Amino acid sequence: MAEKGENQAVSKLFSPIEISGLTIKNRVVMPALILNYPFEGYDIGPEWTRFYHRRAQGGTGMIIVGAVFVDQAGKMDPYQLGADRDEWIPSLSKVAQSIKDGGGVPAIQLNHAGRYSKKKITGVDSVAPSELISRYTKEKPRILTTEEVEDVFQSFADAAVRGKAAGFEAIELLGATGYLISQFLSPLTNHRTDRFGGSEENRWSFAKELITAVKKAIGDDFPLIFRQSSTDNMKGGMDDKDQLRFSKKLEEWGVHLLNVTAGWHDSPIHQIGPSVPHGHYIPYATRIKETVNIPVSCAMRITDPKQAREVIDDGKLDMVTMGRALIADPDWVNKAQAGKDDSIRYCICCCNCFDRAFAKQSVECSINAATDDDTLEPAAVSKRVLVIGAGPAGMEAARVLSKRGHQVTILEKEGRLGGRLPTGARPPHKAEINHLVQFLSHELTEMNVPVVKTVDFETLKDNFDGVVLAAGASEKKIQINGMESVPNYFATQVIDELVTPENPVIVVGAGLVGCETAEFLREKNYDVSIVEIQAKPLPDMGASLRWPLLGRLKKAEINIYTSSSIQEIKDGEAVIQTEEGTVTLKVGSLVFAVGFAAEKRLDETLKGAGVPFCAIGDHKSPRRIRDAIHEGFWAGATWIKELEK
Secondary structure (H helix, E strand, O other): OOOOOHHHOOOHHHOOEEEOOEEEOOOEEEOOOOOOOOEEOOEEOHHHHHHHHHHHHOOOOEEEEEEEEOOHHHOOOOOOOEOOOHHHHHHHHHHHHHHHHOOOEEEEEEEOOHHHOOHHHHOOOOEEOOOOOOOOOOOOOEEOOHHHHHHHHHHHHHHHHHHHHOOOOOEEEEEOEOOHHHHHHOOOOOOOOOOOOOOHHHHHHHHHHHHHHHHHHHOOOOOEEEEEEOOOOOOOOOOHHHHHHHHHHHHHOOOOEEEEEOOEOOOOOOOOOOOOOOOOOHHHHHHHHHHOOOOEEEOOOOOOHHHHHHHHHOOOOOEEEOOHHHHHOOOHHHHHHOOOHHHOOOOOOOOHHHHHHHOOOOOOOOOOOOOOOOOOOOOOOOOEEEEEOOOHHHHHHHHHHHHHOOEEEEEOOOOOOOOOHHHHOOOOOOOOHHHHHHHHHHHHHHOOOOEEOOOOHHHHHHHOOEEEEOOOOEEOOOOOEOHHHOOEEEHHHHHOOOOOOOOOEEEEOOOHHHHHHHHHHHOOOOOEEEEOOOOOOOOOOOHHHHHHHHHHHHHOOOEEEOOOEEEEEEOOEEEEEOOOOEEEEEOOEEEEOOOEEOOOHHHHHHHHHOOOEEEOHHHHOOOOHHHHHHHHHHHHHHHOHHHHO
């Protein structure tokens, strides 16, 4: 976290920058994001404009809308905005105007997905420079003819004209992350023999001719941005040295701003999760900045305003590009400029937004339940509300209730805030969860919400008008023959280091908690195995972070026995029944990670007291942080309204 001080507000991060005559009020860029909000035909729903207006209202300097497809074969999502027809212009105009009304500069990102398109979405065969299957789609594209490539240039040019007509003040070309432009640039995916293939110069001619066509259509001075990879992270593709040479060409061809990211969607290298250090790609972008004389921005794993200020003030970058940080807190810029870093709702890098995007679902944030509209109506009548439990569900409910004007008291027998969040932050690469505890604690402190350890349940109805029951859940064990012959613990006891397991350890359960516990122990040099009754590990984890964790477990040589169960523990050995037969493992201790169960006695107590209540979070059903926060928000914004009448 950044230290408070007067220098925060005067940082160059918050100073204007000019891009080919276009003035942007500060150095923060929100990149194109997959929103997948609904629309009918060419008419967008209100979520689109609310989402973009809110980020502009929160202080973001430039907001890039997209990716917007330039022709049907280049579409990638069912609910993706297009610019391939004039019919899109009214909806695009609404989006551009919503950004302007919020005080930001609207830009539009144009894209053709190439071999990343799927026929079930577009209705036509995907196309690409060469006939090579992508591990991202598992589909074989059709090769574009030379004449069709020239048609693609025209599609981009026409789309740029429509974007300009709709009121966007800059055009961005998506030349990164493995889409069509990337596919032409890379020797990995471009095996052509015409003028667009072969040598580096030929492969790059696709981008050159595309840029020429777009500039001819919209004017040489109209701000043109190129979304560039600092490195493809693809073996046999363009590396950072190739991209440095290419960046100089982009400047030569008339690009006004380089918006630098990294990697392709089908890269085998993890690029977006918490195992990637903050600011990891800044040095790559800085080397590009040192190569060119046009402004350079950098994206990915920049969320801390202190780091953002430093890279701008030190001249390492001209701008910073932040997506998830602004989904989590649309007021990030205004808060950072005011020196209120402690009040920022920091992204915890859970990647729920990515998982939903790749699942073709509308954008959602685990820790911000009101992604497109966080307006909270003042309470019609202020009520006295008791929130039982100070985990994420209870804290969020208390925050929203208090913000709306209710008189809130939190009952927490431990006397501390956060519930299981601090435990969840202890395994490798999970420390960012602590940001959520800090944010909610800060908000409740600012609103003077009292936390008590006990209340008199017999006088509950006299003291409170309603109760939010967020008491959490307790860990479970399963019975195993002979388990009493070795020490056995709960996973949270191990992670909180309340116990010292005996080596070797068998973790029972390969869900998220079990696998993270195994990794936690392995880092402490324990010999660890995992036994899971289901056919696959991590069924409760999103795809974006699942494969990296499985990769780390494999690298750490942690064996996972799936479709398996421990039959008995005898003489220091565990007899495990697998699909292939019986396996015997030495065991010093068992660690149980088989789930949680909520204690329901409080529900009966509240019913007997005659006080209206709702159950949320793990007390309702043990699940994820996302469910706790969203249900806490619902309790404070919606459920309570029945009592306000």
